Amino acid sequence: MTDLLPSAGAGESLSAPSSASPISARASAPPGARRAVALWLMGVAGLVALMVVVGGITRLTESGLSIVYWKPVSGILPPLSQAAWEAEFALYRTSPEYMIVNRGMSLGEFQVIYWWEYGHRLLGRLIGLAFAVPLLGFALARRIPQGYGPRLLGLLALGGAQGAMGWYMVQSGLVDEPEVSQYRLAAHFMLAMAIFAALVWTALDLLRPQGDPPARAARASRPAVWVAAALLALIAVQLCAGAFVAGLKAGHVYNTWPLMGDRWLPFALWDLRPAWVNVFENPATVQFVHRMTGYALVAVSLGAGWWMVRRDEPVAGTALALAGVCLLQMTLGIATLLAHVPVALGAAHQAGGVAVLTLGMILLHQSLPAREPAHERQPQPGS
Template identity: 50%
Template sequence: MNTPPHIHIGSPRDARLVAAWLLVGCVLVASTLILGGVTRLTGSGLSMVDWEPVGGAVPPFTVEAWEREFAAYQASPEYRLVNRGMSLAEFKRIFRFEYAHRLLGRVIGLVFIVPFAVFLIRRIIPRPLIPRLLLIFALGGAQGLLGWWMVQSGLVDVPRVSPYRLTAHLALAVLVYAITLWTALTLLRPRAGAAEFDSGSGRRLGIGSAVVLGLAALTMLSGGFVAGLDAGLVHNTFPRMGSDWIPPDLFAASPWWLNPFENRTTVQFDHRVLAYLLLAVVTALWWGCARHAPGAALKWAHAGFAAVWMQAVLGVATLLLFVPIPLAVLHQANALVLFTALLGLTFELRRC
């Protein structure tokens, strides 16, 4: 996040108002991420086979409307190859998850654009902040397009969305969340007037925190490939993968460079290795902050330390129990909690 740690805005009250609006957006984006995970885990993501940005906001209410939606789904590969014989009642269940996910995306757009227009008219938003807010809005619109592009990949021949497109969809959502949260923090937490701790220690911790934040993001994207390939359903043992520390089919795909993206064993192995590394470096970062960081940064460090260990427990439990939906959703949600804590820590260390 190579952005200034503070954006000057008219008054403290205006700064808090704009920050509160952005934080509401963060909550909604986080909710969309979690609901997207539920949609995938329940097999609901391909239940809506059309993309209607405006008309699709109105759900089917009548028997005729539901039958039209069901008939469209019955023509899809997922129904023919996976869910043949599904009843209308069963279809309604998966449809509602996907509909809620898409509706929440529309709500986010409204929650952004309406207050943004009001703040512009009232001249609450300073000019230097406008380009960044427009960038957030543009990325949010791109997220909707990317989501439909992802869904389309599962409507052709194979009833499964592309793991590449799924991970790209996840990455863009995390980017929107990160920029929005960082911007809110710049409004709420201006730069300190003087260094609050030794500059050498602060610089090292700040660099370390940024690197760890990047590793957390990479681990989340690795989880996107795990989700896209259902790689959590192979080698459901711990700490070994089956009877081996390094499974023999780790490089079974050809060419070799496809293994980290398309070989389910390799994808799970990579996610495990990244998780081990993240657990170690977050713990080390927490230890360093406990010795040198000021109070606000230390609170974020404590939150990150708790979240990374909770994430490890949830990850192992999810794996051993063959990915039950409640545990898998908690694992995905806590990944965002960990990312938030590390982003907050990185911000606090930069502002000192």
């Protein structure tokens, strides 16, 4: 069975420098560049995972609306004096959240929620620097492997879009009702997951052994590839369902298990019209969907693991690991629900979602056949 994380091989050729731009240069990167870039991307992915967890804590502590403006550059400094804190608090007191939910809050209480939102935003800025500065360094040193420049620039653009999406989400809670739109929250969360997935996938591409026929031969069968792809798609659906649970605070609706209240199917499932709106706007239905997709994910992952072991697929070990993590994640979700969503368990459950996504990507990546860059392919006889 293959290892969860492959190591970079030695099939990296060294060519003369090109006159093209550093990021789009046609010359091959020097030996070791693939691994260096991959490790950097893994590090940034780790920061994004941390950002997801901190974002979850910010939401669970109801801190996300404590900063009522978006200043990407000047907003990097927090209040540094009593007068600055008073001014910041005065801004917050004009918000719907203060007037409807937190009227009478003290400055000290405000500072607690302020620091969570400030930390969330600061971490976002640090991630931007952790990506952009090394990217420039790798480009100037011509250490970006051929074909990866556009992908890395695309990731940089996605990071900028995520910052704008975060503010777009916060804006929805600064008018009338002090609740962010569940649609915008889901978009913000899924974009973060997409960035994380792209970082990890690109790193796995770079770490895959190059020019190693035995490594390329031990690949999963075509049916196993389809099973792995289906699992990853189901994971994405479950993550999105979880985002809607968070956006509607649906985890507080039915804090019982396995029943929802005293029924398997609560009466409130289809209260809204048209019926499809319930899936996105009815807390009871949203929690029900998240439960059902969770059960489906555990069942499918366990079945896939058993099936791959029976077929002696080379990725069977990873499939079993994914099934185990899915089972643990469901158990954690049930515990979070029964405990009425405490901050620690809620944050752990969100981190578990990142772990499930990571293993799902590793499984699919291992299942796919290796692809060599065009400049490294060996000419076929007679060509």
